[in-house]
Amino acid sequence: MGTQPPIVPVTINLKSEIRHPGQDTDFMELELAGTITEKGGRRxxxxxxxxxxxxxxxxxKLDPEDAVIMRTGAIRMRLPFAPGGTRPGTYANGPLALDLHVVTNELLLTEDHDRGEFRVSYDMHAEDGLLGHYELTITYAEGTR
Structure with a gap:
């Protein structure tokens, strides 16, 4: 049996900015506890x-060329990102399920010894057109507060 990769506790600061067509911009900021792990050479x-x-x-999945945000539980979502590209994604909340097109405008990942920043700017489209423009910045640092 192989050894399990280390699971490192991190403190996460998440900032999001959401602009839905015809609406005011929504801002959200959260501080959360989380973990970083490595599997198959990916973090x-x-x-x-x-x-x-x-x-x-x-x-x-922290990757500057091929990142993915996956959510499970009350909301099920898969958002793949590729710089300058469009990728198919999915969103489901209860009985509502949508096929999405995710257009990545900017994708940046900077990591230093015990901290990092993941930033993505993207447009999310469904069958009926643009759902919104999203800016997400997640900074993380090893340890807990």
Missing amino acids: YLRYEEKQNAETVRTTI
Whole structure:
């Protein structure tokens, strides 16, 4: 049996900016506890958050060329990102399920010894057109507060 990769606790600061067509911009900022782990040469950031008393688990594949945000639980979502590209994604919440087209405008990953920043700017489209423009910045540092 192989050895399990180390799971490193991290403190996460998540900032999001969402602009839906014809609406004011929504801003959100959260501080969460999470983990970083490595599997198959890739690094993954994981955390949980509560939404309406239900848990949503998020895993982010940290890759500057091929990142993915995967959410499970109360919300099920898969958002793949490629710089300057469009990728198919999915979103489901209860009985609602949508096929998405994710247009990555910017994708940056900077990592230093015990900290990092993942930043993505993207447009999300469904069958009926543009759902919104999203800016997400996640900074993480080893350890907990």
